[in-house]
Amino acid sequence: MNTNMKNRDYVLLYVNGERKIVKGENIFLTMTDYLRDILHLTGTKIVCAEGDCGACTVLKASISYSSSSDSDSDSDSKFKFEAVNSCIASVHLFDCSQVVTVEGLRGLLKRPLSEKREDERILNPIQNALVTEHGSQCGFCTPGIALTMTEMFVNTDNNNANNDCNKKSKNKNIDEKEIKNCLTGNLCRCTGYQGIINAGLHVANDKNLLEVAKKSLDVYQKCEIYKDLEQHKNIPIIIESASKNFYAPTDIHEAINFKVEGIKADEKTYVFSSATDLGVQINKDFIAPTRILSLNSISNLYEIKEESRNGVEGIILGAKVSLSRLQNFVRKKIPELYNFLFVFASPQIKNMGTIVGNVANASPIGDTLPFLLVMDATLIIQGQNHSKNHEREVKITEFFKGYKKYDLAENELITHIFIPIVELSNGAVLKLYKVSKRKDLDISTINAAYLIKFNNSDNKIEKINISYGGVAATPLRLKKTENYLLGKVLDQNTVDETIKLISSEISPISDVRGHASYRNQLAINLFKKFYCEL
């Protein structure tokens, strides 16, 4: 293999241990279509085609792009498998990754075609428990459940090594709560989930099964695969098919240049970071991108680290940092965010989706936006000025300009976010809230973030940032309310005044997730809840 080649015209990945080169139009297929229609691996199902049910779950393990030192990219040549929704992810997003589907869970074990009794088949312990505990009825969600659960068992050891707190004894660390958290992204309409939970517990509570379960994916930990992918990750991909232009550069400046060329050609460039939202829009025929820029191979976008910027202590993270990595990273640094992220979408979405994507999507109800707003986060934007690349910074509080409108030019890209955490170290309290029809895996009706600091001596409010989402065309900072509260003691009377101000600053609309009056009431109630929980 020529590893010195300048560009590639193909995507490289491994499916259940088999090397696949994908070229041309096929790289734009969703992974689900590629698996089902091209490889005839039909165990992966499509139910919603929007990443909301988990039936399309596959396990993805990418080689590491990040050189930074966050805790989850510990080893240099070990694949970490993560559950992702394959129905909203194009094949090119799996470049330099391994994919394991339900067919691969049988691993490299061969099931003889002869007169084997069905209860003697060789399954992994999780699959077997799903059968014996009746965790499967119609079977349509089952492949996704089996994969997500396998991931949970395989990765538990990692979690354990890195996270000392909140974990019980070593072989008991998977309990009902953990199972529920892991399976938040997998809907089932038949079982009522009891058989599924019991299957998880059955394996977790049996030392022998647990040990086997943890090794379920070991057959895919192969050095030669890692090396093969490693040799490809720094080679840009250019694919020009009949209808589409695709570019996956390894350098941010090349990315900007591609966008500029798009402007010149009067063709919109769609930026694919993890594309958890673009994927849905393509599936539902809302958009049909013809010019695609993938950020997948730009290694410095994967960094996440603590950094001091202009003398302010904080966290900096790149555009390709997934919400899962963020969640792990802030476990001790910002526990409130860590906990909040459990109700953010599903593990599958968090494993792909990024916080920068949440910003760039600019939904008025983006769940991390109130958090970023109260933290006074800064966006670092790469662009081109007079044909020269340059970087600028924008305060997130000044970024949003209207419904899905923001301060970002066509020739620019958000590369990083800087989140100051100095206030938290100085005793400020952060509280994050989200209200949705269903608690988990639901888009918020409204969400809110509060950052408050009291003066130690007189107990007056020294700092207060309040942000709401879902109450206007953009996520808001409630400046009037904040100004009113500054210097006040927070008591019932202040609360009564505050909620009047909150109502005056927001202008919610009615839609399928709730009426305007309900949103208004929620905005008030969340402040009351915040007050009581302080």
Place this chain on the structure above:
Amino acid sequence: MDSRNILDLAYTHVTGESEFIDDRLKFPNELVVDFVYSPVARGKIKKIDFKDALQVDGVVGIYTHKDIHHNAWGGVVADQPILAATEVNYIGEPVVVVAAENILSAKKAKKLIKIEIETSETEGESKILDIDTAIKNNYFLGSPQKIETGDVDAVLKTSPHTFKGVFENGGQEHFYFETQSTVAYLKDGDNGGVLELHSSSQHPTEVQHVVAHALGLKQHQVVCIVKRMGGGFGGKEAQASHYAALAALVAYKSGRPARLVLGRDDDMKITGKRHAFKSFYEVGFDEKGKILALKVQMYSNGGAYLDLSGAILQRALFHIDNAYYIPNARIEGKIARTNLPPNTAFRGFGGPQGVAIIENIIEEIAMKLSKNPLDIRKINLYGLDQGKNDVTIYGQTVKNNMLHTLIRDIEESSEYKKRFKEACDFNKAVKDKIKNKQKVDFKLRGISLMPVKFGISFTATFLNQGNALVNVYTDGSIQVSTGATEMGQSVYTKIRGVVSDVFGIDYNLIRVMPTSTEKNPNTSPTAASSGADINCSAAFNAASMIKERLSDFVLMKYAKLSREELQSNAAKNKWTVEFENGEVCCFNNENNNENDSDSKNDIKKIKFTDLVKEAYFARINLGAQAFYKTPEIYFDPLTAKGQPFLYFTQGAAVSEVEIDGYTGNTKILRTDILMDLGKSLNEKIDKGQVAGAYLQGVGWVTTEELRYSDKGALLTHSPTTYKIPNIQDTPRIFNIDLITNDQNTVNIYGSKAVGEPPFLLGISVWTAIKWAINNFNLNANNLNLKIPATAEDILLAL
């Protein structure tokens, strides 16, 4: 091998090998079937123009109503066009079918098809979306229904207490994971071909009938095969046929295999749902809360066509009593015709809607009398007055009544009394804090114990029939085919268990084959919880026929009985032939008294597999087809009296909820369920059905809310906006248990049906919410909580 603990179906689910419709390998010349549907709720079709669409590369055919031989179908009455011809009556009504080489061509063609539809805002011609408007316009489907007993008007006048009310429930999307799907192709045959379909359908016979009728074929020219469904829940009882017919049309017209798989959004937008109901009631009761008289006028939202709405409304009427004796009642119902997709069967089939009404009334009575709702439930229960209050409003006696046992046992095992008091105290403490302007974690709690009694049998008596085909092969292996379709409820496993029991052999020798109209004619839908009852019984009958032939053969060959002796019971009764543990043994009853266990005077012990081989060579018929019809049931529609149900499945649940007073969100702290399933055919399967049905019921009463635009378009058409329960919505503690009841002798092996009844127990979450709000907010006299009680509704009620 214990036939009651078989695990089988899921082995291929967990490996991804289980093949669903769209997993079928595509034929190389297969066509994609798609269609254009009406974008408006009501209007007249003026023109259909598809000239441009036909020019699209890859388009093979475009079909309209003109291409259909008989353009009418329906679940009961054929009132619905397969492709709309002159008028459209709901958004989503199919108008033009596109057949193309690939999805992209089909999509492109769809955009070029122009359907001119004239809409009108004139009253009587404009769209009607809700029950109230339908009532105002006198716009109904089918005929009004009524069940009456006693003298309701007189007793209402003399009742110590009466009140009137209105109760509403919303619809529910099935959200089966596999959407409506069919693959259809023509198959060569010696005396004319057949059209073969693989459909995700609960009712292959109806697919066969609808397709044959639509295309002008005889029923013997159409075969429908159903291997399994990725969920059905009633949504594929009637409506699978409609979409199967569209695929069949393409296969028939083009001569090429055709595949139709609905996308999720389309499936949700255009297929029918559980019926929304609006009911007006008046109830009379005494100081203790005993119901004396009940008058209810129900209206269901039927959608545009009749579908199964008539039978669903009837079941709602039948279940207005739930578990309670109502001496004087007049229960009436009408089906509002609206310009929504025709609503259809959904687990419970009207039963939940009926039961919700009476449970709401019980909560209201308890509130008005300041009593614990459980006390009201108890004094109204069937079976209190020495059999005098055992008769339902439709004249059927409640036999084998386990309601008292169930309530007594679950009250104790769930520590209901203690927890009820704790909930009261909890709410009071929170309330006091709010009153005193103290900081408070604003939560309230509610707990509810609710029984359910659900009638088992199709209320359309003729549907209570089934047949089975059992083929024993010469190596002793067996294939069984019935009309039951498999959708995750493991009816195949139950059938397998029954046949393995009959022959006393390992279940691995038995396979239940994909359901096919070729093997089992004129079958009923797998519905009404009766799939196992009817089809296990039919399979039992067929297997028993073969078993008897084998027994006779053993008696002839080894006991040397003559042909004449075999005809006489006296001679035969001297002998016993036992099928056990894979062996058949034959012994003389009379000599057996000496009870020398070992010898037991066996004259022969032979392996089942060997016996079969011998029987074959002796020219014994090893195949059998048998029939079963449910005994004892009848119903007179004129008087609305009879015995529509073979028996009742009963159960009780205690649900405890905690409501966040700031957001209105509910979580279930704990659920206990106790079911009477007779002698369960397979406990683990049945408990799985209970858990799944319950949570589906919980979804219906809490988060599953259908919202429509004022044009009649469904807005909540994907899981982004339509929220079925997630794993986090399950009760924090969830106990499911069965009682022992060996008295249900009327059904196969003493078992009881399980599919639908536990769905209704989900209502206990709703009654717990309602009670919590009432208990917390004592002046909420006008608490008109509807189903579903969404967080928004709850917050507004507080």
